[in-house]
Amino acid sequence: MGQHDSLTVSLRVNGEPHDIALDDPRVTLLDLLRERLGLTGSKKGCDRGQCGACTVLVDGRRVNSCLSLAISLDGSEITTIEGLAQGDTLHPVQAAFIAHDGFQCGFCTPGQIMSAVGLIREGHAGDDPERVREAMSGNLCRCGAYIGITEAVLDAQARMASDRQGEAA
Missing domain, CATH: 1.10.150.120 ([2Fe-2S]-binding domain)
Incomplete structure (x- = not known):
């Protein structure tokens, strides 16, 4: 991969489609959610998959987003804490x-x-x-x-x- 190449990952996050260019294939789902999409509800605790503060749902399954490479989730449905409530009605x-x-x-x-x-x-x-x-x-x-x-x-x-x-x- 050349220095100026970028990869694109397509995700549905909380029901919204996103096509995101990645400058680095090593970016985690947690960093993508927090830094690129502004979804800061998922927390960076240990950054080693040991505390669970970064847990999100990927295609309905519980995942430590700090351990998941964003590029490996192309086409996935992601649900974060921001996507649970329906308007003012809490989950x-x-x-x-x-x-x-x-x-x-x-x-x-x-x-x-x-x-x-x-x-x-x-x-x-x-x-x-x-x-x-x-x-x-x-x-x-x-x-x-x-x-x-x-x-x-x-x-x-x-x-x-x-x-x-x-x-x-």
Whole structure:
């Protein structure tokens, strides 16, 4: 690759199409979201995939965006914390985090919420707090708000399951 060559990556981010020229094929999804698209909700914590603060959904799956090369995700659907709410209506997981005090300083909260949304979509949450804690173990909280986080995930999962049953009836 020559010095002035650039690659283009096409992504749908929070429902919006983006064609982004990359000067460096090593740019991570996290840096692209924060620096090129101005979506700063995803946080750079450890920058090594160990804290979960950068968690986003890629094609519905939970991903540490600090470990994902943007170029490898060409054609993917990306959902960040900024894409969860519908206008002024919070996503059920966001509302549950508020109701259950699932955060203190808030730095890890976007990653926690995105991980919880992915976990619930995967159908692994159930109603077992231990399973939720295990499935969320890749998201660290320095403040120790884990009890509220677990309660929020369980509450949101139950609400979303009952909403789906209501829609099916």
